[in-house]
Amino acid sequence: MQRYFVAKEQMTKHEVVITGEDVKHISRVMRMNINDEIICSNNESRTVKCVITRLADQEIVAKIVQEITPNTELPIEVTIAQGLPKGDKLDLIIQKGTELGASAFIPFSASRSIVKWDRKKAGKKIERLEKIAKEAAEQSYRERIPVVHQVLALPKLLKEMATFDRVIIAYEESAKEGEHAQLARVLNELSPGQKLLCIIGPEGGLSEEEVNQLKQAGAIPCGFGPRILRTETAALYALAVSSYHFELMR
Amino acid sequence: MQRYFVAKEQMTKHEVVITGEDVKHISRVMRMNINDEIICSNNESRTVKCVITRLADQEIVAKIVQEITPNTELPIEVTIAQGLPKGDKLDLIIQKGTELGASAFIPFSASRSIVKWDRKKAGKKIERLEKIAKEAAEQSYRERIPVVHQVLALPKLLKEMATFDRVIIAYEESAKEGEHAQLARVLNELSPGQKLLCIIGPEGGLSEEEVNQLKQAGAIPCGFGPRILRTETAALYALAVSSYHFELMR
Numbered sequence: 001m002q003r004y005f006v007a008k009e010q011m012t013k014h015e016v017v018i019t020g021e022d023v024k025h026i027s028r029v030m031r032m033n034i035n036d037e038i039i040c041s042n043n044e045s046r047t048v049k050c051v052i053t054r055l056a057d058q059e060i061v062a063k064i065v066q067e068i069t070p071n072t073e074l075p076i077e078v079t080i081a082q083g084l085p086k087g088d089k090l091d092l093i094i095q096k097g098t099e100l101g102a103s104a105f106i107p108f109s110a111s112r113s114i115v116k117w118d119r120k121k122a123g124k125k126i127e128r129l130e131k132i133a134k135e136a137a138e139q140s141y142r143e144r145i146p147v148v149h150q151v152l153a154l155p156k157l158l159k160e161m162a163t164f165d166r167v168i169i170a171y172e173e174s175a176k177e178g179e180h181a182q183l184a185r186v187l188n189e190l191s192p193g194q195k196l197l198c199i200i201g202p203e204g205g206l207s208e209e210e211v212n213q214l215k216q217a218g219a220i221p222c223g224f225g226p227r228i229l230r231t232e233t234a235a236l237y238a239l240a241v242s243s244y245h246f247e248l249m250r
Numbered sequence: 251m252q253r254y255f256v257a258k259e260q261m262t263k264h265e266v267v268i269t270g271e272d273v274k275h276i277s278r279v280m281r282m283n284i285n286d287e288i289i290c291s292n293n294e295s296r297t298v299k300c301v302i303t304r305l306a307d308q309e310i311v312a313k314i315v316q317e318i319t320p321n322t323e324l325p326i327e328v329t330i331a332q333g334l335p336k337g338d339k340l341d342l343i344i345q346k347g348t349e350l351g352a353s354a355f356i357p358f359s360a361s362r363s364i365v366k367w368d369r370k371k372a373g374k375k376i377e378r379l380e381k382i383a384k385e386a387a388e389q390s391y392r393e394r395i396p397v398v399h400q401v402l403a404l405p406k407l408l409k410e411m412a413t414f415d416r417v418i419i420a421y422e423e424s425a426k427e428g429e430h431a432q433l434a435r436v437l438n439e440l441s442p443g444q445k446l447l448c449i450i451g452p453e454g455g456l457s458e459e460e461v462n463q464l465k466q467a468g469a470i471p472c473g474f475g476p477r478i479l480r481t482e483t484a485a486l487y488a489l490a491v492s493s494y495h496f497e498l499m500r
Contacts, residue, residue, distance in 0.1 A: 072476040183498050230346075236346070237493070
């Protein structure tokens with residue numbers, strides 16, 4: 001059944017009012033009609049099944065017929081801090097990362113990031129990424145849309161670290177040296193409800209200085225297996241593995 | 251250091267002869283010269299460090315200076331049988347799947363595959379996918395290039411199943427029903443050196459009949475977490491999780 005996220009105020013006790021681009025999606029793309037069923041989430045852990053009762057050009061109204069508990073959120077909150085990668089890789093990371101259960105994404109400008117976001121365009125870019133996250137969250141039956149943060153510089157990212165229970169760095173050198181115990185150890189130390197920050201460098205990796213600063217602030221370098229992963233693959237590895245550890249192994 | 255795969259006969263006891271497109275890559279893209287070092291693999295578990303001794307238009311010769319044991323292959327052999335997906339998703343699956351350690355890929359035409367490969371173009375398409383696999387294997391420091399098989403129909407895939415130690419199906423309905431123990435159980439039953447086949451449907455999933463036929467032939471439906479993954483994400487999940495289970499957890 002098709003799923004849509006709506007703002008909290010659009011979902012009342014008995015009905016959901018859908019506005020904006022989803023109206024077009026429901027009436028023109030899905031060609032739905034009165035009495036068709038959809039599922040709506042208010043992005044704050046309320047998910048309902050409802051039946052369309054009114055279709056207009058600007059607004060669709062649907063009557064709530066059932067409260068649902070999808071239980072599709074990862075037991076730990078994983079935030080991906082991604083060194084700005086080239087081209088449209090951030091799109092891929094956010095789309096796939098959302099499917100795999102990420103809570104939030106923090107793009108950051110690393111010393112080896114070739115791409116620089118100019119301030120004027122940043123707003124539009126974040127909007128575009130938020131749209132990708134929303135669509136992927138709907139498609140994968142998520143209860144919440146991951147948050148896409150503004151691009152941070154490293155000093156701000158270092159400050160953010162304090163709000164997490166554990167911070168790891170996907171570290172190529174760890175992979176090369178055969179380090180293979182840290183990631184499983186960190187996941188074993190975390191309990192459901194806790195917050196993990198996973199920091200991933202851009203193409204070319206983090207600089208030694210960046211790694212040292214992060215380590216001094218408490219981040220733990222981890223190998224993600226012995227193969228060298230592209231930057232966009234590392235985020236997906238961390239999330240798939242968190243799902244396996246917390247959702248399938250117990 | 252840059253890595254290249256060469257045919258077995260191109261690597262003798264003391265030297266490596268590089269031909270074909272890699273010649274252009276070494277001399278024009280990387281702008282390497284006499285005395286520069288590269289790493290070569292013969293795709294049969296011999297990997298060597300060598301020094302370029304001769305650069306010509308058609309051929310580069312390099313002297314072997316060191317035998318290397320990269321040890322970057324997944325302890326179990328994972329083959330991804332992928333229902334033909336739309337667009338260029340197979341490119342992504344093969345690129346990322348190679349980074350994550352897949353042994354082989356078997357594209358198959360599922361009843362809900364919208365794409366049909368015509369025979370005339372299949373050869374070229376497989377060649378293109380093999381090139382993606384080779385480049386991803388070089389980039390990720392693999393010792394072997396995963397094999398990309400010809401597209402199979404389901405009856406042939408069913409026959410192939412006998413050559414594997416375990417066969418799993420990434421099954422959306424399992425995810426929806428909250429099944430979460432099978433994948434970890436299957437991985438626990440496998441030992442290093444054994445072979446796992448992971449069957450993934452195209453967009454829209456496998457039909458009930460296909461799942462029944464696969465189950466009758468011994469395949470085990472597995473949930474990959476409670477979220478609904480796109481077809482291309484399922485392959486990456488299976489591989490990341492196999493790496494975690496066999497490379498990081500022990």
